[in-house]
Amino acid sequence: MSGKTLPIHARWIRWAGRQFAGVARRRGVWAIVGLIAFVLNAAVTLISGIPSPDSHDERSYLLAADTFAQGRLTNPPHPMWRHMEAFHVLQQPTYMSKYPPGQGLVLALGKVLTGEAIVGAWLASAAACAAICWALGKWLPPRWALAAGLFAATHVLMIYWAQNYWGGALAACGGALVFGAIGKLRRRVSPAGGAILGIGIAVLIISRPY
Numbered sequence: 001m002s003g004k005t006l007p008i009h010a011r012w013i014r015w016a017g018r019q020f021a022g023v024a025r026r027r028g029v030w031a032i033v034g035l036i037a038f039v040l041n042a043a044v045t046l047i048s049g050i051p052s053p054d055s056h057d058e059r060s061y062l063l064a065a066d067t068f069a070q071g072r073l074t075n076p077p078h079p080m081w082r083h084m085e086a087f088h089v090l091q092q093p094t095y096m097s098k099y100p101p102g103q104g105l106v107l108a109l110g111k112v113l114t115g116e117a118i119v120g121a122w123l124a125s126a127a128a129c130a131a132i133c134w135a136l137g138k139w140l141p142p143r144w145a146l147a148a149g150l151f152a153a154t155h156v157l158m159i160y161w162a163q164n165y166w167g168g169a170l171a172a173c174g175g176a177l178v179f180g181a182i183g184k185l186r187r188r189v190s191p192a193g194g195a196i197l198g199i200g201i202a203v204l205i206i207s208r209p210y
Contacts, residue, residue: 025142033149034130040153041122041162050118051163056087057099058165062117063089064097064104065165069111102207103167117165125162128173129153135180138187167208174203 045051053059067075074094078084081091088098097104103124110120133149140148152158161168177200184193 029142029146030130030134030137030149033133033146033153034126036150037129037153037158037162038122038126041125041159042119044159044163045118045122048163050116051165053165055166059086060088060097060099061103061107061165061167064099064101065107065111065117065120067096068101068104068108100206100208102170102203103165105206106167106170107165118163121162121165121167121169124167124169124173125158128161128169128176129158131173131176131180135176135183138180138183171204171207174200174207176200177203 053062067073074096077091077093077095081095085091090096090098106120106124107117108120109123110117113119129149129152132152133145136145136148139145158169158172161172177196179200181193181197181200184190185197
């Protein structure tokens with residue numbers, strides 16, 4: 001539209017685009033994405049109520065969360081364990097969830113901080129969204145990384161992961177850290193990049209990435 005004044009809606013769109021790009025270029029913008037995800041997930045739970053475990057997997061993870069929250073790695077088997085067997089729960093040699101400890105640890109964090117395991121799921125979802133924004137910032141222009149992080153924070157699957165106990169967000173966080181660390185190391189080899197890569201791999205090892 002050369003030689004003509006842009007209509008007001010086009011000027012507003014341009015102004016909003018410039019503001020968004022300015023925010024995206026700020027350092028630590030990934031933390032804002034994580035905060036938005038946390039507040040959104042907390043609001044959904046406060047509106048719909050704290051979820052009850054509906055599957056054997058969730059009950060198994062809550063067993064792990066209770067165990068870790070009490071400062072134990074596992075529990076002694078019940079004297080009558082043969083009559084108390086349950087899906088996805090080990091009775092021998094000790095009484096504990098069969099799953100890797102990652103999801104149990106984040107749920108235990110929620111229990112320790114607030115008394116509610118679901119808060120750990122909110123934290124895992126927020127960490128995953130923040131990690132996605134940070135990781136894509138190593139590969140894409142800042143505005144696209146921020147847009148993807150906000151999309152992840154509002155995606156129905158991410159919200160679903162934060163409203164149950166069997167997880168998904170923790171593995172997504174680990175994968176994003178690995179992906180972002182590779183992008184960081186591709187630009188310049190550094191101890192920080194190697195440390196982030198190691199943390200991401202460790203998170204994947206203690207979660208269920210598949």
